[in-house]
Amino acid sequence: MTRSLHVSRALYSDAQRYLAGGVSSDARRVAGVPLYVDRAEGARLWDVDGNSYLDYVLGQGPALLGHCPPAVVEAITAQAARGMVYSAQHAAEVRVAERICAMVPSAERVRFNTVGSEAVHAALRLARGYTGRSRILKFEGHYHGWLDPVLYSVHPAVDAAGPADSPIAVPGTAGQQPGHADDLIICPWNDLDALTRLMDRHAGQIAAVITEPVLCNTGAIRPDPGYLEAMRRLCDEHGILLIFDEIITGFRLAPGGAQEYLGVMPDLSVFGKAMAGGMQVSALAGRAAVMDHISTGKIAHAGTFNSQPVGIAAAEATLRVLDERREEVYGTLYARGSALMEGLRAAADKAGVPMLVDGPGPVFQTYFTGAPAVRDYRGFAATDRAMMAGLHAALLDRGVNIVPRGLWFLSTAHTEADIAATVDAFADALGAL
Numbered sequence: 001m002t003r004s005l006h007v008s009r010a011l012y013s014d015a016q017r018y019l020a021g022g023v024s025s026d027a028r029r030v031a032g033v034p035l036y037v038d039r040a041e042g043a044r045l046w047d048v049d050g051n052s053y054l055d056y057v058l059g060q061g062p063a064l065l066g067h068c069p070p071a072v073v074e075a076i077t078a079q080a081a082r083g084m085v086y087s088a089q090h091a092a093e094v095r096v097a098e099r100i101c102a103m104v105p106s107a108e109r110v111r112f113n114t115v116g117s118e119a120v121h122a123a124l125r126l127a128r129g130y131t132g133r134s135r136i137l138k139f140e141g142h143y144h145g146w147l148d149p150v151l152y153s154v155h156p157a158v159d160a161a162g163p164a165d166s167p168i169a170v171p172g173t174a175g176q177q178p179g180h181a182d183d184l185i186i187c188p189w190n191d192l193d194a195l196t197r198l199m200d201r202h203a204g205q206i207a208a209v210i211t212e213p214v215l216c217n218t219g220a221i222r223p224d225p226g227y228l229e230a231m232r233r234l235c236d237e238h239g240i241l242l243i244f245d246e247i248i249t250g251f252r253l254a255p256g257g258a259q260e261y262l263g264v265m266p267d268l269s270v271f272g273k274a275m276a277g278g279m280q281v282s283a284l285a286g287r288a289a290v291m292d293h294i295s296t297g298k299i300a301h302a303g304t305f306n307s308q309p310v311g312i313a314a315a316e317a318t319l320r321v322l323d324e325r326r327e328e329v330y331g332t333l334y335a336r337g338s339a340l341m342e343g344l345r346a347a348a349d350k351a352g353v354p355m356l357v358d359g360p361g362p363v364f365q366t367y368f369t370g371a372p373a374v375r376d377y378r379g380f381a382a383t384d385r386a387m388m389a390g391l392h393a394a395l396l397d398r399g400v401n402i403v404p405r406g407l408w409f410l411s412t413a414h415t416e417a418d419i420a421a422t423v424d425a426f427a428d429a430l431g432a433l
């Protein structure tokens, strides 16, 4: 089964002449031809060749209500006619900040940015400024954006990453400013002994621990029972701020994000992706006692496009739906997620393929492995990622778009019929592999 990709191929060939590497983000570089999307609506994408896809990438997570939800389209269209950029304060940002404080358990104050990497940057600066310490503890396999200070040990080659219980900081790219590694402490995730040891060893030096509360950039891995609670306690004992990077989990796992889903409170959290239904808005939120240090003017936070009114209009419309129709929204996300996971498991069993399908539901991962669970980066790295790449390509050929590393995002626009069609395409793809 092969799609016709004539127009996409021609575009890609032109793109090589004008876009460096032919793409605008390295995440879109794939073997073969990248997806050239013509339009998107609900749970579907159409490419420039007229092929249609059930979409489980959803813009890498943002389209939680599906593509082009009417309430969001209406809100941004109305706002665009009233002004697209003010670089000044306006009423809607106050309403959205208030809504975030009501929805997110640990949020007492908010600052807006444009993308996730920027909000992470703001969180780390605030943590350093607040504590007067310079080091950040980060976990192997976790992604916090593409900026120099945190682009370490995301998916390092295991043979260059040091021992599993005390990994070294492996830079993510050439050209990264040297020196940031000295400020980072890399810890294996879901390993409480390692965390305790590293905090003791670097007592008095660590400003913040930053974690994805459910790891979604290396599989879709929940924390072991009690792990985040212990992390919270250790941070308190050492005077360290706990930062939850909720760029993926925020508003996806629950109206209050992973902190509500897991019942553990961070000091600071960062949000992006799902909060604005597809527009680019991110936010740093946290305890007033910490966040108010921004307003003293000692800790700088700025941005021309912060609280840009069209993005804020999208966030307001999105969060209103997530908050006021929470039962329906999260009921649908979890129901569709579990139905799809069940269907994929059954298809893999029937095909005799050792596969693990795991995750909370609104986001989950398929791994080629005979292991009963994947708990951290080293476990993820031991799965068959070449097979996963093959499955990704085979699914695309059958009209199903997933994140190439095997991650699936659900939206409220996915129907029961979409799930059934996806399971059929999956079974067929496995057969072809």
Ligand SMILES: Cc1ncc(COP(=O)(O)O)c(C=O)c1O
Residues within 6 Å of the ligand: 060, 115, 116, 117, 118, 120, 143, 144, 145, 146, 212, 217, 245, 246, 247, 248, 272, 273
């Ligand atoms: C957990 C997490 N943090 C931060 C980021 C960076 O966000 P952005 O790509 O909007 O800069 C991402 C992006 O995928 C992410 O998944």
